[in-house]
Amino acid sequence: MKVPTAAILVIGDEILSGKVEDANARLLIGELRELGVALRRILVVPDEIADVAAAVRELSASFDHVFTSGGVGPTHDDVTISGIAAAFDKPVIRHSELERRLKTYFGDNADESKLRMADVPENAELLEMPDWRWPVLVCRNVYILPGVPELFRKKFLAMRERFRVEPFFTHAVFTLEEEFDIAEALREIADANPSVAIGSYPNFATPDYKVKVTLESKDGDALRTTLAALLVKLNDQKVVRVE
Amino acid sequence: MKVPTAAILVIGDEILSGKVEDANARLLIGELRELGVALRRILVVPDEIADVAAAVRELSASFDHVFTSGGVGPTHDDVTISGIAAAFDKPVIRHSELERRLKTYFGDNADESKLRMADVPENAELLEMPDWRWPVLVCRNVYILPGVPELFRKKFLAMRERFRVEPFFTHAVFTLEEEFDIAEALREIADANPSVAIGSYPNFATPDYKVKVTLESKDGDALRTTLAALLVKLNDQKVVRVE
Numbered sequence: 224m225k226v227p228t229a230a231i232l233v234i235g236d237e238i239l240s241g242k243v244e245d246a247n248a249r250l251l252i253g254e255l256r257e258l259g260v261a262l263r264r265i266l267v268v269p270d271e272i273a274d275v276a277a278a279v280r281e282l283s284a285s286f287d288h289v290f291t292s293g294g295v296g297p298t299h300d301d302v303t304i305s306g307i308a309a310a311f312d313k314p315v316i317r318h319s320e321l322e323r324r325l326k327t328y329f330g331d332n333a334d335e336s337k338l339r340m341a342d343v344p345e346n347a348e349l350l351e352m353p354d355w356r357w358p359v360l361v362c363r364n365v366y367i368l369p370g371v372p373e374l375f376r377k378k379f380l381a382m383r384e385r386f387r388v389e390p391f392f393t394h395a396v397f398t399l400e401e402e403f404d405i406a407e408a409l410r411e412i413a414d415a416n417p418s419v420a421i422g423s424y425p426n427f428a429t430p431d432y433k434v435k436v437t438l439e440s441k442d443g444d445a446l447r448t449t450l451a452a453l454l455v456k457l458n459d460q461k462v463v464r465v466e
Numbered sequence: 467m468k469v470p471t472a473a474i475l476v477i478g479d480e481i482l483s484g485k486v487e488d489a490n491a492r493l494l495i496g497e498l499r500e501l502g503v504a505l506r507r508i509l510v511v512p513d514e515i516a517d518v519a520a521a522v523r524e525l526s527a528s529f530d531h532v533f534t535s536g537g538v539g540p541t542h543d544d545v546t547i548s549g550i551a552a553a554f555d556k557p558v559i560r561h562s563e564l565e566r567r568l569k570t571y572f573g574d575n576a577d578e579s580k581l582r583m584a585d586v587p588e589n590a591e592l593l594e595m596p597d598w599r600w601p602v603l604v605c606r607n608v609y610i611l612p613g614v615p616e617l618f619r620k621k622f623l624a625m626r627e628r629f630r631v632e633p634f635f636t637h638a639v640f641t642l643e644e645e646f647d648i649a650e651a652l653r654e655i656a657d658a659n660p661s662v663a664i665g666s667y668p669n670f671a672t673p674d675y676k677v678k679v680t681l682e683s684k685d686g687d688a689l690r691t692t693l694a695a696l697l698v699k700l701n702d703q704k705v706v707r708v709e
Contacts, residue, residue: 239505240634241495242680253486262482267508270665297646298666299653303582336649373670391483406579410542422480422513423541427616437485448570 226441227388230282233293234303235370236277238267246290246372251366254379255261255331260288270294273342275306283310290379290385293370297336307362308344318343328356352381368411392446393439396453397432399461405434408456418442419449426440432463470631472498473507473525477518477546478613479538481510489615490535498620502631502684503531513537518549526553526608531629533622536613540579550605551587559585571599595624635689636682637694642674642704644671648677651699657694663684675706 231251236461237243248265255262263286268274275294282289294303310317321341349358350366359378360367366382368375398405402425413421422437436453440446454462467534474494482484491508506529511517518537525532531590537546541651551558554558564584569576592601593609603610609625611618641648645668656664679696683689 231578236663237510237667237680240682241699242665243667245490249487252482256484263512265476265510265706296668297649299649300665301564324662334645334646339649345628352535371670379676398666403577403579406540406542406582413542422485424480424486424537424594425539425614436478439483452499461690 225260225317226261228263228288229260229288229290229386230266230286231262231445232278232282232289232291233265233267233370234270234291234306235267236270236300238293239269239293247289247368247370247375250376251290251379254383256385258383258386259390260386269413270300270302272302272306275303278306279310279365282383284291286430287364289365291365291367292375295367297339303367304342304344306368307365307379311344311346311362313345316345317341317396318347318349320349324357337386350382355381355412358362379433389441391439391441392443393437394446394450395438395466396436396450396457396462397464397466398436398457399433399463402434405436405457408453409436412456416445416449416452418445421449429447469502469504470530470629471504471506471528471642472531472533472629473529475518475525475532475534476508476510476613477513477549477558478510478600479543481536482512488563490611492611493619494606494613494622498636499634500628501626501629502633503629513543513545515545515552516697519552520553522550522553522608526606530607532608534610535618538612540582541549547585547587547603547611550608551611552607555591556588556605558585559588560584561592563592563603567600576606593625598624599616611626613668615650632684634682634684635653635686636680637680637693638681639693639700640677640707640709641679641700641706642676642706643676643701648700650680651696652656652679655692655695659688659695661688662692664692664696 230289232250233248236246256313265280268278291303294301304317318341325337325341329337343360344362347360347362350361351358369377409423418436419440424435425434438446474491476491481488509521511521534546537544548558561584565581568580568584572580586603587605590603590605593604594601611621619645662681662683667678669675681689681692
């Protein structure tokens with residue numbers, strides 16, 4: 224079962240310097256999971272063309288979907304369009320249809336500062352939605368989204384269903400055993416059940432359990448078999464909860 | 467003025483799948499800023515040796531300090547040590563001093579599962595602190611920190627002063643002008659003042675201002691000059707606040 228993969232590229236000095244807390248990667252983590260897409264990278268880079276270009280080139284080649292956040296406004300620190308164009312060795316061109324829409328919208332106020340919003344990588348396609356005034360730009364498998372959280376959210380939610388595939392199934396087992404004492408059992412079960420991802424997370428913050436073991440798969444049968452095998456290996460006196 | 471740079475590498479399926487919300491990168495963003503260190507990358511990768519190795523190789527070569535979070539426990543999904551060793555083309559070895567401490571601490575319970583905690587990349591050095599039972603491992607410029615937030619925080623705060631350099635100075639100007647209308651002025655000021663980083667952040671969420679312009683530098687004089695130049699260019703009727 225081929226699981227589609229994704230990467231998030233956040234472009235913004237304001238995130239790296241702590242001026243603004245990221246909301247967009249956080250939103251996408253939950254959305255992609257719910258859509259059944261395997262998020263494999265989150266990368267935050269500064270507002271530098273070379274950094275954006277290198278990141279886009281690598282992520283676009285490595286993953287099925289790439290979502291960028293930020294750097295698409297009219298000011299000098301908005302370098303995403305130039306960076307993506309450089310990633311694909313394309314020039315930035317003024318898109319005639321986008322220019323037409325800007326002129327319609329702004330009328331006599333459509334000066335150069337505003338018309339720059341029609342500058343796109345030469346390989347950009349326009350993804351339109353019924354209630355959008357402005358399309359999302361897509362270059363190959365890279366979806367270019369705005370950094371402003373309200374806009375990012377609105378755009379992503381409108382297009383999300385196109386990414387939906389079969390869901391992930393998950394279980395979690397909470398135990399009072401020490402992680403050291405179950406490590407060998409977990410390793411054996413993980414080796415024997417490669418289609419199930421098994422995670423082990425110690426908890427030192429509260430006394431109610433010591434380790435949370437997570438199981439996750441797109442294959443419901445494999446997940447059930449693996450959960451049963453795990454419960455046989457664990458000390459059932461110490462299992463607090465199974466979800 | 468050479469500003470030291472840093473990268474954060476978070477290793478964890480649990481972050482990418484949304485099972486756990488990142489707290490460690492968030493902590494370091496604020497800490498590094500306060501220490502005067504320029505954070506240039508945040509990267510989140512899955513629990514895969516090859517992914518960790520590729521990330522560490524690139525980040526270690528590109529930035530002054532690299533901090534890793536997670537993947538250092540005793541279970542099969544803890545691959546950070548192997549990944550970092552692979553990044554530096556070093557074998558994983560059992561460290562005799564660490565093994566000695568584990569045997570002292572665990573006594574007769576020091577089985578293989580526990581002794582694996584003494585396995586480190588061959589080039590690892592031990593960074594000790596007075597009140598630590600367990601050192602932080604450092605490989606070249608890579609500091610290996612645990613993923614559990616309470617431990618990550620405690621370790622980082624204990625060692626943070628070694629990273630402190632001159633602070634960043636910042637100002638912020640809030641205006642009711644449209645970002646389109648100040649874009650050209652910002653570009654000119656940014657070009658004329660390369661030692662000052664200028665950011666422009668539109669606000670659609672509240673009516674009290676339309677754009678926040680941030681200025682940041684390690685050079686206090688350059689910052690003051692640039693702020694003055696900016697205020698001359700902006701419409702002072704529309705400036706709401708200067709911080």
